[in-house]
Amino acid sequence: MLCASKSRDLRSLALSCVILVSIAPSLARADDPPVAPPATPAVEPAPIDPGPLAPRAFPAGDAATTGALFSDYEHRANARVERIATSRGGLPIRAITLHGTDAKRKLPALLIVGGMDGETMMSTEQVFAALKAFDGEQKTLLESMRVYAIPEANPDARAVAFKTSYPRSTNLRAVDDDRDGTVDEDGPRDVNGDGVITMMRRVAPPGRTATHVVDAADPRIVRTANHDKSEVATHEVFIEGLDADSDGLMSEDGAGGVDLDRNFPHRYPESARDAGPYQLSEPESLGIAKFVRDHPEIATAIVFGRHDTLAHFPDTKDKDSTGRTPMVYHEDDHALYREFGKLWKDSTKIEKSDTADLAGSLMIWLADHRGITAVAANGWARPELPKLPEGTPVPAETGDGEQAAWLAVSDRMYGGRGFIAWKTFDHPKLGPVEIGGFAPFFRESPTAVQASAIADKSAQFVVAAMAKRPEITVSDVVVTALADGLARIEMRVTNKGTMPSISAMGRINGVLPPIVVRLALKPDQVLSGRPVEKIERLAAGASVDYQWIVRMPTAGALDITVGGPFFDTLTRTARVGKEASR
Structure with missing residues (x-):
C-alpha cells in the first residue's frame, strides 16, 4: 500500500518499492532476531534409473541364448539337465536337478518353476537366482533336500515376446479366437510404425457404441465412463491393429494360443478361450505334469510368475459351490501356508505383490490334486514413489487412480518411458484415430535391473524354504x-x-x-x-x-x-x- 500510494504509474511504483526494500535493514532494531534467509525450494532426489523396459536387457528367448542358460549345469558333478517336453514351437523344456554327494539317495525335493508365460520375464531369472544360491555355502543344504527346477516352462511365449516386444501369455497352439474358420489372421500389430504396439482411441462415430471417456484431469487416461457421476461415453478403444480379416473387429485373433497357467485340472476354466480345448492339452503342461507324477518325493513347490499366495494370502475357508473343494488351500493347511507367507516376508522384505486369478494354474494343481505343499510367488508390484517435497502442488484427481499412479511412476521414475504419447494417425479402416498408451511391459514386468534385485531377494526365500522339510x-x-x-x-x-x-x-x-x-x-x-x-x-x-x-x-x-x-x-x-x- 505504501508503494502504491506514492506511485502514479508502473515505473514509479517499481522504483519506490526498490528504495523501500533497500532501506529496510537500517530500520531494524539491534535486539530484533536475525532475519532468516529465504528457504531453498526442496528438490526431489533423482530416482535410480530402472533401465530399459522389458524385454530388453533380459536374456533373449531364442534357442541359442536359452541353451546357454542351461549349459553351465550340464557339466557339473552335482547337477543334471534333462529334456522333459518339447514346446509346440519345437523348443526344449528342460529340468535341472541339483543333488548332494549321493545322487542316488532318496530325499525330499523342492520343485521350482518359472517362465510359465512371456509376460513375467522375471520369473525365469528368479529360478536361476535360486539355483545360483546353492553354489556357495548353501550347497550343504543339498545333502538333505534335492532341488528340481524348470526355469522356462513356456519358451515359445518368451521367444515371441522378445521378437515382438509385446507381452504374451500363451504358447503357439493355433486357435481360431473369432470362430471364423481362419486361425491367427488378425492379431495386434504396429500400425503407425513407431516400434511398439499400444492402443488406439477415437470418438465413436454414429452407429458405433462408445464405451470410454478421456479423463478431464489427465487426457492421457482413457477409461470407462462413470455412470454414477452421469458421465457419457464418447470414445471407442482398440488394441493397435488393422482388422486384417475385415470382420469389423480389431486385433481379436492374434497368434496362438493356450495359457499354460489356465490349462491345469484344478478349477480348470473350460469356457475361457485361452485355457485350451481340455485339461493338460498342451505338450508343455503335460510334460510338467508327467515330471511331477514321476517324482513323488517332491514335498514342496514354488511357482514364480504372475500369481502370488505369499504376500496375498488366500482365504483358506473359501470353497467351490459344492462346499467341499477348496478354491486355493484346504483350511486344515492354513497354519502351514501361513508359515511360508511369513517366511517370504521375513526373508525378502517384500510386502506387496501383483497377483492374478489362480483358476487352472499349476500352483493350485500341485497343492490340491497332488498334495504337494505349493506356493506361488511374484514379488513385482507398482513401485512406491518417494514423497513429494513440501509445497509441491497436489496433482488434480483423476477418474482412474490406478492409471494415474502408474503415470506418476512413469513420469518420476522412468523419465516418461512408461507411456507413449497419443498421436493422431489416419487408420486405413477406422479413419482418424489416436495411437498411444502405456508402453508394453511397463506395468506387466519389472525392468532387468529391478528384476535382478527382486530375484536375489527371492533366492533368499528359496534357501529359507529348504529348511522346511519332513525328516x-x-x-x-x-x-x-x-x-x-x-x-x-x-x-x-x-x-x-x-x-x-x-x-x-x-x-x-x-x-x-x-x-x-x-x-x-x-x-x-x-x-x-x-x-x-x-x-x-x-x-x-x-x-x-x-x-x-x-x-x-x-x-x-x-x-x-x-x-x-x-x-x-x-x-x-x-x-x-x-x-x-x-
Whole structure:
C-alpha cells in the first residue's frame, strides 16, 4: 500500500518499492532476531534409473541364448539337465536337478518353476537366482533336500515376446479366437510404425457404441465412463491393429494360443478361450505334469510368475459351490501356508505383490490334486514413489487412480518411458484415430535391473524354504520275550522335520503314497497288531508308537522296514534279547 500510494504509474511504483526494500535493514532494531534467509525450494532426489523396459536387457528367448542358460549345469558333478517336453514351437523344456554327494539317495525335493508365460520375464531369472544360491555355502543344504527346477516352462511365449516386444501369455497352439474358420489372421500389430504396439482411441462415430471417456484431469487416461457421476461415453478403444480379416473387429485373433497357467485340472476354466480345448492339452503342461507324477518325493513347490499366495494370502475357508473343494488351500493347511507367507516376508522384505486369478494354474494343481505343499510367488508390484517435497502442488484427481499412479511412476521414475504419447494417425479402416498408451511391459514386468534385485531377494526365500522339510526317523526296536516263542515288539516312528510328511489336502486326495511300516512276517505269525501299517500323515514333531505280539521266526531275528516316497527305506532288525538296526 505504501508503494502504491506514492506511485502514479508502473515505473514509479517499481522504483519506490526498490528504495523501500533497500532501506529496510537500517530500520531494524539491534535486539530484533536475525532475519532468516529465504528457504531453498526442496528438490526431489533423482530416482535410480530402472533401465530399459522389458524385454530388453533380459536374456533373449531364442534357442541359442536359452541353451546357454542351461549349459553351465550340464557339466557339473552335482547337477543334471534333462529334456522333459518339447514346446509346440519345437523348443526344449528342460529340468535341472541339483543333488548332494549321493545322487542316488532318496530325499525330499523342492520343485521350482518359472517362465510359465512371456509376460513375467522375471520369473525365469528368479529360478536361476535360486539355483545360483546353492553354489556357495548353501550347497550343504543339498545333502538333505534335492532341488528340481524348470526355469522356462513356456519358451515359445518368451521367444515371441522378445521378437515382438509385446507381452504374451500363451504358447503357439493355433486357435481360431473369432470362430471364423481362419486361425491367427488378425492379431495386434504396429500400425503407425513407431516400434511398439499400444492402443488406439477415437470418438465413436454414429452407429458405433462408445464405451470410454478421456479423463478431464489427465487426457492421457482413457477409461470407462462413470455412470454414477452421469458421465457419457464418447470414445471407442482398440488394441493397435488393422482388422486384417475385415470382420469389423480389431486385433481379436492374434497368434496362438493356450495359457499354460489356465490349462491345469484344478478349477480348470473350460469356457475361457485361452485355457485350451481340455485339461493338460498342451505338450508343455503335460510334460510338467508327467515330471511331477514321476517324482513323488517332491514335498514342496514354488511357482514364480504372475500369481502370488505369499504376500496375498488366500482365504483358506473359501470353497467351490459344492462346499467341499477348496478354491486355493484346504483350511486344515492354513497354519502351514501361513508359515511360508511369513517366511517370504521375513526373508525378502517384500510386502506387496501383483497377483492374478489362480483358476487352472499349476500352483493350485500341485497343492490340491497332488498334495504337494505349493506356493506361488511374484514379488513385482507398482513401485512406491518417494514423497513429494513440501509445497509441491497436489496433482488434480483423476477418474482412474490406478492409471494415474502408474503415470506418476512413469513420469518420476522412468523419465516418461512408461507411456507413449497419443498421436493422431489416419487408420486405413477406422479413419482418424489416436495411437498411444502405456508402453508394453511397463506395468506387466519389472525392468532387468529391478528384476535382478527382486530375484536375489527371492533366492533368499528359496534357501529359507529348504529348511522346511519332513525328516522321518525310526527308533531302535524293543523286544520282550514272552512264553512259547512269542515276543512283544515296540518301535516309534517320528517326524523330526519342520513340515508334515504331507499336507492335509494330500492326505485327503491320497495321490502321494503314504509311509509304510512292514513286518517281514506272514500274517498268521502276527497275533496282535497288523503286519503292514500305513501312516497317511505325520505332523512335524509328531510320533507314532507301534506294538506287536508276534511269533518269532526260528532264526530268532525279524526285520521291520519303514519306507516312504521321500526317504530311503529304513530297516530295524529285532532279535530276542538284543536289538539291532541297519
